Amino acid sequence: xxxxxxxxxxxxxxxxxLIIAIAVIVTLKAPMYLPxxxxxxxxxxxxxxxxxxxxxxxIVSFDYAxxxxxxxxxxxxxxxxxxxxxxxRVFMMAFWDQGPGLADNTLNGKGQDEGIIKKFERNNPGRxxxxxxxxxxxxxxxxxxxVIIAMNKSVMDIFSKDNTGKPIEExxxxxxxxxxxxxxxxxxxTGGNNGLLDIWLPFARQQYQVPxxxxxxxxxxxxxxxxxxxxxxxxxxxxxxxxAELLKAIEYTDPATGKKGDxxxxxxxxxxxxxxxxxxxxxxxxxIANATYFYEKKYGRANNQ
Amino acid sequence: xFLRKTLPMMLCFxxxxxxxxxxxxxxxxxxxxxxxxxxxxxxIIATFAMLLGIGNLLRVNTLKILKNHPDKIYCAxxxxxxxxxxxxxxxxxxxxxVCMYIFNYILTPxxxxxFSLLAFFVASAAFRAFRAKSFxxxxxxxxxxxxxxxxxxxxxxxxxxxxxxxxxxxxxxxMAGSRAITxxxxxxxxxxxxxxxxxxxTKYLGGE
Numbered sequence: 001x002x003x004x005x006x007x008x009x010x011x012x013x014x015x016x017x018l019i020i021a022i023a024v025i026v027t028l029k030a031p032m033y034l035p036x037x038x039x040x041x042x043x044x045x046x047x048x049x050x051x052x053x054x055x056x057x058x059i060v061s062f063d064y065a066x067x068x069x070x071x072x073x074x075x076x077x078x079x080x081x082x083x084x085x086x087x088x089r090v091f092m093m094a095f096w097d098q099g100p101g102l103a104d105n106t107l108n109g110k111g112q113d114e115g116i117i118k119k120f121e122r123n124n125p126g127r128x129x130x131x132x133x134x135x136x137x138x139x140x141x142x143x144x145x146x147v148i149i150a151m152n153k154s155v156m157d158i159f160s161k162d163n164t165g166k167p168i169e170e171x172x173x174x175x176x177x178x179x180x181x182x183x184x185x186x187x188x189x190t191g192g193n194n195g196l197l198d199i200w201l202p203f204a205r206q207q208y209q210v211p212x213x214x215x216x217x218x219x220x221x222x223x224x225x226x227x228x229x230x231x232x233x234x235x236x237x238x239x240x241x242x243x244a245e246l247l248k249a250i251e252y253t254d255p256a257t258g259k260k261g262d263x264x265x266x267x268x269x270x271x272x273x274x275x276x277x278x279x280x281x282x283x284x285x286x287x288i289a290n291a292t293y294f295y296e297k298k299y300g301r302a303n304n305q
Numbered sequence: 306x307f308l309r310k311t312l313p314m315m316l317c318f319x320x321x322x323x324x325x326x327x328x329x330x331x332x333x334x335x336x337x338x339x340x341x342x343x344x345x346x347x348x349i350i351a352t353f354a355m356l357l358g359i360g361n362l363l364r365v366n367t368l369k370i371l372k373n374h375p376d377k378i379y380c381a382x383x384x385x386x387x388x389x390x391x392x393x394x395x396x397x398x399x400x401x402x403v404c405m406y407i408f409n410y411i412l413t414p415x416x417x418x419x420f421s422l423l424a425f426f427v428a429s430a431a432f433r434a435f436r437a438k439s440f441x442x443x444x445x446x447x448x449x450x451x452x453x454x455x456x457x458x459x460x461x462x463x464x465x466x467x468x469x470x471x472x473x474x475x476x477x478x479x480m481a482g483s484r485a486i487t488x489x490x491x492x493x494x495x496x497x498x499x500x501x502x503x504x505x506x507t508k509y510l511g512g513e
Contacts, residue, residue, distance in 0.1 A: 035458065040472070065416055067417060101405065143344075207328070228476070241458065272458050281428065282453065286431050289436065
């Protein structure tokens with residue numbers, strides 16, 4: 001018994017890494033597709049998306065880098081898809097330099113990912129999304145909160161050109177959009193500083209009363225709940241699980257088969273499984289560590305006496 | 306002395322007071338209009354600060370290579386990466402061509418890999434450090450288990466209660482602590498800002 005506890009106590013970290021790696025690979029290859037129930041947060045967020053009316057101008061801010069993409073991209077997919085369904089006018093922008101590129105990838109896809117536009121147009125045969133009319137990518141702006149303050153004076157002054165360098169006043173999407181207050185809602189996806197917490201909430205929401213909701217990574221979620229309780233933040237997607245739930249909550253009818261489906265893809269469901277398995281392994285390791293600690297505390301002392 | 310210390314302090318005081326009152330000024334008032342114009346100046350300054358940062362990055366790394374620093378290979382990699390990406394971005398545009406290729410197939414996978422390594426390090430660190438040594442650490446441990454299980458699908462498959470307890474912990478217990486920390490930090494930041502505006506704190510000028 002002592003040998004086992006001694007081995008477990010001094011387990012090499014490379015063994016831990018190996019176990020995690022094997023668990024991830026096995027789960028990806030043989031997923032369990034554990035059931036996902038739609039939580040209160042995901043349901044509330046869907047309600048906010050459904051409150052957007054046809055023609056409403058809304059901002060979707062991509063304030064994250066590629067490192068946050070696995071958690072935040074599913075949120076962006078769900079938000080953009082539902083906004084297109086609602087026929088909103090979607091303005092994408094970013095306070096992070098990688099944001100505009102990640103926004104383009106979410107829309108148009110990359111590699112095996114077909115992108116949200118293709119998926120939307122396939123599920124809605126009568127509709128063709130048009131750049132500059134249904135959506136626009138305004139690109140990245142440096143200056144953080146000052147951008148928000150200046151946007152309230154004139155959006156076109158700050159974003160004179162879109163991400164491809166074309167003057168934005170040429171696009172029909174700009175009709176009736178002059179200042180920040182003209183936007184009905186902001187959906188801010190944030191991977192850290194320079195985003196929802198320190199730009200959109202204190203300036204867009206507090207100073208200019210533009211409704212703000214958003215999404216964040218699981219690790220940063222605890223600092224956002226206080227703003228939910230004070231109702232400064234209308235809705236929050238607090239990590240990958242809620243994002244997957246929102247995708248599950250967005251249903252569509254396949255025009256080819258007439259069958260009902262949801263946006264939750266098998267790839268995303270698989271990642272949810274991986275997250276579950278890794279959490280369980282971490283818990284098991286903590287339990288092992290504590291078992292060895294208590295064993296040593298009890299018998300180690302007895303042996304010393 | 307005047308140019309190095311007094312003038313920057315005067316500018317800092319004027320800008321600080323103006324920004325403070327401008328923030329609270331009612332919309333449409335002259336002060337508020339000036340404040341919104343002021344934000345545009347700050348954006349221009351921020352853009353130049355970014356250029357300054359790039360310039361400094363190039364200078365520091367070039368000097369390291371020239372001085373045969375042990376890390377010169379990394380400096381060369383950094384310079385090559387920065388110059389190639391920026392060069393193709395300027396020549397071909399940032400949303401297409403080689404710049405986008407670098408972004409999609411080099412930067413994005415690298416960043417995702419770095420972030421994914423967290424899972425391995427968290428597992429190892431939790432194994433080494435998470436011990437129920439006292440009452441407080443036992444409470445922390447139990448809370449961590451509940452939250453970890455409540456935030457993944459397997460937790461709700463084991464027992465649906467994990468999700469609701471986890472939600473309560475995050476939105477009530479965690480929120481109370483988080484709000485206290487936020488308020489404390491905000492008061493501290495306000496005090497620090499006031500010290501700078503009033504010229505009590507002058508370290509930003511490079512002095513003692």
